[in-house]
Amino acid sequence: MRPWSVSQLRFAIDVALFGLILLLLSPRLTGLPVHEWLGLALGIPVLVHLLLSWSWIARATLSVPVRTGWRHRINYVLNGLLFALVILEITSGIVISVVALPSLGISTVEDGAWRLLHNRFLNILVLLVGIHTAMNWNALRTGIRRWRERVTG
Amino acid sequence: MIRVARWVLRSLWIAGATALVVVALRTVMGPARVERLYRQDEVKRFHPTGGHGLGQLAGETFLVVLCAWGARRWLRVKL
Numbered sequence: 001m002r003p004w005s006v007s008q009l010r011f012a013i014d015v016a017l018f019g020l021i022l023l024l025l026s027p028r029l030t031g032l033p034v035h036e037w038l039g040l041a042l043g044i045p046v047l048v049h050l051l052l053s054w055s056w057i058a059r060a061t062l063s064v065p066v067r068t069g070w071r072h073r074i075n076y077v078l079n080g081l082l083f084a085l086v087i088l089e090i091t092s093g094i095v096i097s098v099v100a101l102p103s104l105g106i107s108t109v110e111d112g113a114w115r116l117l118h119n120r121f122l123n124i125l126v127l128l129v130g131i132h133t134a135m136n137w138n139a140l141r142t143g144i145r146r147w148r149e150r151v152t153g
Numbered sequence: 154m155i156r157v158a159r160w161v162l163r164s165l166w167i168a169g170a171t172a173l174v175v176v177a178l179r180t181v182m183g184p185a186r187v188e189r190l191y192r193q194d195e196v197k198r199f200h201p202t203g204g205h206g207l208g209q210l211a212g213e214t215f216l217v218v219l220c221a222w223g224a225r226r227w228l229r230v231k232l
Binding site: 022023025026027028029030031032033034035047050051054083084087088091092095096098099108109110111112113114115117126127129130131133134135137 | 160163164167170171174175178182185186187189190191195196198199200201202205206207208209210213214216217218219220221222223224225228
């Protein structure tokens with residue numbers, strides 16, 4: 001079997017990340033303990049996703065303030081918001097953790113205000129994940145095509 | 154070696170951006186306090202059940218796909 005190229009690895013990570021986010025949005029399927037551990041683990045694929053997208057991040061950060069169209073500017077802002085929301089969800093999840101952190105010996109307080117924050121921003125996260133998927137639809141389609149070519153030989 | 158250093162540096166940039174968001178959140182929300190304690194048993198509330206769980210997964214997947222489809226169709230979002 002051929003080794004994975006960077007684009008194939010990126011596609012596999014993105015699909016895994018998408019699946020993980022869908023699982024995290026369904027705590028009634030996983031139960032709270034698995035939800036919390038998956039939430040903690042989410043940081044790893046997010047980090048890898050960002051590292052593999054670094055060339056775009058660096059290029060866009062330099063070019064967006066000075067010379068790009070509005071589509072790229074909006075995309076950049078949406079990606080920034082998505083990043084902030086993911087961090088918000090992970091952080092608030094850590095603060096109100098009732099299973100994962102206590103099992104590591106770290107005591108937490110199940111604060112109602114942090115819980116409200118955690119729950120309220122989920123809907124915006126769903127919206128932004130959808131728009132992010134739409135923005136990168138062509139890349140996603142290319143990834144699926146390449147994956148099918150790889151599987152079928 | 155240079156390549157590893159580059160990845161570490163990039164990870165540090167991401168950690169810095171993460172720290173900015175966390176500090177902003179902590180400043181706005183303050184530390185978790187016992188006075189605002191949430192009293193429901195969330196472990197019991199989210200006890201996994203096949204029917205409800207799969208329903209929730211299908212519902213959330215539908216919402217994400219709907220947002221993506223709507224963004225492409227009506228907002229004409231693409232790069």
